[in-house]
Amino acid sequence: MLVQPLRFDPLDYERCSHVGKWDTARVIEIDDPADPRLDDFRDLSTADRRPDRPGGRGLVIAEGVVVVERLLASPYPVRALLGVRRRVEALGELPAPAYVTSPEVMAEVVGFHLNRGVLAAADRAPQPSPEDLARRSTRLAVLEGVGDHENLGSLFRNAAALGIDGVLLGPGCSDPLYRRSVRVSMGHVLRVPFATMPDLAGGLDMLRHNGFRVAALTPRASAVNLQDAGLRGQRVAVMLGSEGHGLTEEAIAAADLAVRIPMASGVDSLNVATAAAIAFYAIA
Amino acid sequence: MLVQPLRFDPLDYERCSHVGKWDTARVIEIDDPADPRLDDFRDLSTADRRPDRPGGRGLVIAEGVVVVERLLASPYPVRALLGVRRRVEALGELPAPAYVTSPEVMAEVVGFHLNRGVLAAADRAPQPSPEDLARRSTRLAVLEGVGDHENLGSLFRNAAALGIDGVLLGPGCSDPLYRRSVRVSMGHVLRVPFATMPDLAGGLDMLRHNGFRVAALTPRASAVNLQDAGLRGQRVAVMLGSEGHGLTEEAIAAADLAVRIPMASGVDSLNVATAAAIAFYAIA
Numbered sequence A, B: 001m002l003v004q005p006l007r008f009d010p011l012d013y014e015r016c017s018h019v020g021k022w023d024t025a026r027v028i029e030i031d032d033p034a035d036p037r038l039d040d041f042r043d044l045s046t047a048d049r050r051p052d053r054p055g056g057r058g059l060v061i062a063e064g065v066v067v068v069e070r071l072l073a074s075p076y077p078v079r080a081l082l083g084v085r086r087r088v089e090a091l092g093e094l095p096a097p098a099y100v101t102s103p104e105v106m107a108e109v110v111g112f113h114l115n116r117g118v119l120a121a122a123d124r125a126p127q128p129s130p131e132d133l134a135r136r137s138t139r140l141a142v143l144e145g146v147g148d149h150e151n152l153g154s155l156f157r158n159a160a161a162l163g164i165d166g167v168l169l170g171p172g173c174s175d176p177l178y179r180r181s182v183r184v185s186m187g188h189v190l191r192v193p194f195a196t197m198p199d200l201a202g203g204l205d206m207l208r209h210n211g212f213r214v215a216a217l218t219p220r221a222s223a224v225n226l227q228d229a230g231l232r233g234q235r236v237a238v239m240l241g242s243e244g245h246g247l248t249e250e251a252i253a254a255a256d257l258a259v260r261i262p263m264a265s266g267v268d269s270l271n272v273a274t275a276a277a278i279a280f281y282a283i284a
Helices: A036-041 A065-072 A085-089 A103-110 A130-135 A149-161 A179-184 A200-209 A249-254 A272-283 B036-041 B065-072 B085-089 B103-110 B130-135 B149-161 B179-184 B200-209 B249-254 B272-283
Strands: A027-029 A060-063 A078-083 A098-100 A118-122 A139-143 A166-169 A194-196 A213-217 A236-240 A257-260 B027-029 B060-063 B078-083 B098-100 B118-122 B139-143 B166-169 B194-196 B213-217 B236-240 B257-260
Touching (some): A036 A078, A036 A103, A130 A166, A200 A213, A200 A236, B065 B078, B085 B098, B130 B166, B130 B194, B130 B200, B139 B272, B149 B272, B200 B236, B200 B249
Parallel strands (some): A027 A098, B078 B098, B166 B194
16 A cells, blocks of 8 residues: 655655655544454554564554654655544645544554554565665664664664764664554664674674774773773764673674773763763763 | 650661661561551551552551662651562561561452552651752752652662762652552662752752852753763752743753753653752762
8 A cells, every 4th residue: 555656765854756746645544443454553553563473564653643754754655644633634635634633533553542643554675785874974873682672762863962973783783663663763873874794793894894993881890981982973882781681792892992981980971872972972 | 656766867868877776577467358467558558658648657568679779778767568388588687576477368458459568657757958958968859839749759769879878859849758659669769858849949059158050951952062061079959840841941041151051953752850860970
């Protein structure tokens, strides 16, 4: 049900050029929760799972006016919208059919009460390769084992705010297009390009080959203080590990240097997205 | 049911000196959910409300081994603990009776299923005055309108990690000792001293009188870039507003300077706790 052919570049932050006309006549009233046109939004907690998971169709789901607007402005091909009239009307032009219904019908379709009033579903889009992303970037985040969807979403929000050009997802990372990540990122996961990089050591070599210095963020005492590492004004990739265990030894060894945020004694660590924000700020 | 007299100083981060012996014989098995000794944990979602709220008794509730340990190490007078045996035994010495029961009885008492397995309840403790806190601090956070309990908890966690000596709560701030704040702060709200400062303008004058420079954090373009503001090595109070609306005009006008975190265009803002972390890092 891809409704419009798109020319798009997954690295392009701007609204892609939709071929064809935007049409507010795309608003369609639906009263029957069983209407098959609503299938993209049915049982929402499984519809957004990756296609390789049970019940997952890999749809990108945006919730609420702000995030839906970011989806509409993204390169992801929008399939359909579902919402109450007031929320849908707040969106302006529509690239796909917008099904308008009552909050009760919405709740019945999606399987839970949704107080944001509007949803959009899109197809996934091809990712750039890590090499493409590296060539077009000056500041990158490299993640290892960031498995928590909310942390991942927050990290993308911080990356967008603090001028990170892209995110490379190493082993053990979650799917950033999972609904909860999209929501927590305030939709910025739809703007900041990312690429999967399962071979971390090989990927770091590729980054060095493209002129990047790879800085591993770790609380260990032997690491250089972040502000003393001289990372401003360079091509820098900041590498971050999971909140629980941090980066693996192998990842730290494969980096060009280890950097740390000076921390008070007795405090275990910062949240990974918060540590990332500080590092992004420090290299900006 | 304050079981032990305490000598304590609310500004002291270390475990206060409990008068009397710690006693592992304080572990008491209870099978009956109606046992009145469990009243501190009954209907937990109201027991931790401030005394001025319906049903609130103002108890400080810690959940999970890590946070309970921080409560035991804090100046807050512990009244009782409740948990499954394995979790209680992980705590070592106990300053108050520890009621051991089954997960089912725990759930019945607290009113919901609790997967952290151990709780502690404490009385509130007197706060320092804003003046006391200022005199004993070199870096402070001043908050205006930070009403979200999770943001407040995250902010305390970041303050603890990044060397902030105390937090001054201006108008419109939530109660940092509410259970959700305590949990999200990982218990650090029990370590970082705070004081209520309802008169913001008067409080800022007091800070200046004590040698502080007050920096208002705001995204407005006219503000000085945080890294160019020369705030390191000074007595600095960073003032932060609500995530939604930021600081009021009055608050910004009453500060010594306005500072901003350089942000990418098109990104509304950072989460308030994340913005705070960057500012705390920048003044450390």
